Amino acid sequence: MSVVPLVEFENLKVRFKGERTVHAINGLNLSLQPGEMLGLLGESGSGKSVTLKTLLRLLPPKRSELEGSVRVNGTDVMSLSGKALARHRGGEVSMIFQEPALALDPVYTVGEQIAETVMRHKGVSRVAAMDVALDMLTRVRIPSPERRLKTYPHEMSGGMRQRAMIALALSCRPKLLLADEPTTALDATVQIQILLLLRELQKEFGMGVIFVTHDIGVAVEVSDRIAVMYAGNLVESGTAAEVIKNPRHPYTKGLLAANLHGAVKGQRLDAIPGSPPALETAPDACSFADRCPQATNRCRSALPPVVDISGQHKVACVLETANV
Amino acid sequence: MSKTEASFGQTDRGGPHQPLIIAKDLKKHFPIRSGLLNRKTATVHAVDGISFEVQKGETLGIVGESGCGKSTTARLLIGLIELDDGSIIYDGDALGTDIKLKELRRGVQMVFQDSYASLNPRLTIVDSIAFGPKIHGHADPSGVARGLMGRVGLDPERFAERYPHELSGGQRQRVNIARALALSPRLVILDEAVSALDKSVEAQVLNLLNDLKEELGLTYVFISHDLNVVRYISDRVLVMYLGEVVEVGPADAIYAKQAHPYTASLFAAMPSMDPDNRTEEPPLAGDPPNPIDPPTGCRFHTRCRFAEDICSKTKPKLSVIGGSERHLAACHLQDTTSGHSQALKEVAE
Structure with missing residues (x-):
């Protein structure tokens, strides 16, 4: 394909220094096509939020060391600074968070917050920006949007606040939306509403979305493609169907079993033993080997190769080299 | 674990049929x-x-x-x-x-x-x-x-x-x-x-x-x-739901067929886990109401698609449904005498 990918990570490495060193991302290669919805799946500490933050350069500059390249629409994100970085944040790429109550400013009304962003990025008047804000609240299907423009975040319910945050994030029509567990804090019946809304808006605006979650069910519900992260790298990626119906990496298989979808009551769960590694040193072997029931000496002596299974399906596991 | 310490809380006083x-x-x-x-x-x-x-x-x-x-x-x-x-x-x-x-x-x-x-x-x-x-x-x-x-x-x-x-x-x-x-x-x-x-x-x-x-x-x-x-x-x-029991019963029975519309919505809101058959319609609109001022009658009537006048006026009683003695739900739809137009009809003998 000659299309420039919307996002391209090449051998990204992120290391946090401080009292102890953490190798958060270890050689990540990942790309996203324009208009694609990618589900980034992983447990806490797997590096999924750090991946998102590198795209907005939100990592603490003094404590983090980055290697490799990150490109959005062909632009090197690492080289941005000053005004170019400000334009990038919120204009090109925008982000929604798990806790809308913390992400929104409590002392401004929802309308003012959206309008401020629009004025800043589009250089329009306050009145015109308010019109955009009203339009956005309508698009995220907030009931009686005229009234909601003038309300403060604390006056809204959790689901409404999340809709308001989505409206804010999309108000400048970014090409890329980053969603960091946006439905984890919501109730089940509200979560599904927000997931379907994001799916619709993604089609309507034609934007690329990276949706970070720890919940496989949520990833399946929204994603075209799913990438599974473990200990700062991808272990498996492919279309949602490829990953869910034909999981190849032992970790992905374990996660699917732990979802309990279709688990039989009373039957022992096929739990992955142990817990994720601490990442104090950069991995020089398969990070999952210590928890893997099929691990061999080969797994512990070198990094696993990335094997193409079929179509877009890729797996980082030495077991797959024999099968291809 | 020490069994010698068996004392008040631990001994079975009521017999096997007394609920704990x-x-x-x-x-x-x-x-x-x-x-x-x-x-x-x-x-x-x-x-x-x-x-x-x-x-x-x-x-x-x-x-x-x-x-x-x-x-x-x-x-x-x-x-x-x-x-x-x-x-x-x-x-x-x-x-x-x-x-x-x-x-x-x-x-x-x-x-x-x-x-x-x-x-x-x-x-x-x-x-x-x-x-x-x-x-x-x-x-x-x-x-x-x-x-x-x-x-x-x-x-x-x-x-x-x-x-x-x-x-x-x-x-x-x-x-x-x-x-x-x-x-x-x-x-x-x-x-x-x-x-x-x-x-x-x-x-x-x-x-x-x-x-x-x-x-x-x-x-x-x-x-x-x-x-x-x-x-x-x-x-x-x-x-x-909002401080009340809407349905209770054996897990298998409830997972097979939900009697209360709220339970049904809760189950329908679960992610599908099937990429070829994803959820298309959210089962419920809006957030749960505030428990400070709960709705009258059936507390779910503000979000229920089967709601009628009776639902906002009379609180449905938790009663036995279907064949199982142990499966109960609080919904006018399940009560033949509730006056709800879509309520189950009395089975002709």
Whole structure:
């Protein structure tokens, strides 16, 4: 394909220094096509939020060391600074968070917050920006949007606040939306509403979305493609169907079993033993080997190769080299 | 675990058919005070007249959205907050008249969601677990604690002298489970006990809970918002909405066919897990109403697509539905005499 990918990570490495060193991302290669919805799946500490933050350069500059390249629409994100970085944040790429109550400013009304962003990025008047804000609240299907423009975040319910945050994030029509567990804090019946809304808006605006979650069910519900992260790298990626119906990496298989979808009551769960590694040193072997029931000496002596299974399906596991 | 310490809370007094817990018409309203004089300005109807039983040896799952009163119910059962009204009967003995709170707590213990907040950061693991037995006068509290640590999969040699912050979330939750078991309780209330854990660790802890239940003959009340987990672990399921029970019954029956429209919506809101057959329509619009001012009649009528006049006027009673004596729901649709136009019709004999 000659299309420039919307996002391209090449051998990204992120290391946090401080009292102890953490190798958060270890050689990540990942790309996203324009208009694609990618589900980034992983447990806490797997590096999924750090991946998102590198795209907005939100990592603490003094404590983090980055290697490799990150490109959005062909632009090197690492080289941005000053005004170019400000334009990038919120204009090109925008982000929604798990806790809308913390992400929104409590002392401004929802309308003012959206309008401020629009004025800043589009250089329009306050009145015109308010019109955009009203339009956005309508698009995220907030009931009686005229009234909601003038309300403060604390006056809204959790689901409404999340809709308001989505409206804010999309108000400048970014090409890329980053969603960091946006439905984890919501109730089940509200979560599904927000997931379907994001799916619709993604089609309507034609934007690329990276949706970070720890919940496989949520990833399946929204994603075209799913990438599974473990200990700062991808272990498996492919279309949602490829990953869910034909999981190849032992970790992905374990996660699917732990979802309990279709688990039989009373039957022992096929739990992955142990817990994720601490990442104090950069991995020089398969990070999952210590928890893997099929691990061999080969797994512990070198990094696993990335094997193409079929179509877009890729797996980082030495077991797959024999099968291809 | 020491069987010699068998005392009040642990012995079976009521026989196998006496439910371990009977909760009758539990009510808890929290006042909201504001203004200069700190006057009561509103009331949160957290738990509003709920009744249920927990049989010996079963696992009762309680599900519902935030604000529905599931955690308040758990806290009422163990006396962490005071009842406004209603009664709790533990193995045939009424709390307050026949038995004291301290006696109840020997038989009923609880594990909370936040594994870190529920441990004292200044106590080592072994001291935390041994605390209960020490208070209740056990001869060798730290011996009990070390034994339990081994039982929940934490090597006492390695972990006994550590502090909570030196453990991972899964390990800390194992400590909380061990601590809950330290007085050999018969009922353990698990309030979102696995919700904060990563999926792979959650599966390990669920396996542990199943093993412990079998080995020690425990009874569980398992509170969760994750329907997959509740289905896996529960014998019976109780569904709550805004402080009331809307449906209760055997897990298999409820998962096969939901009688109450709210239960049905809750199940339909679960992610499909099938990329070729994703959810197209959200089952419910809007958020749950505020429990400060709950809707009249059936509390679900504001979000229910079957709602009619009767639903906003008359509160439906929790009554037996279908063939099973044990499956109950509170919905006018299930009552042939309710006057709802779509209600089930009397089956012609």
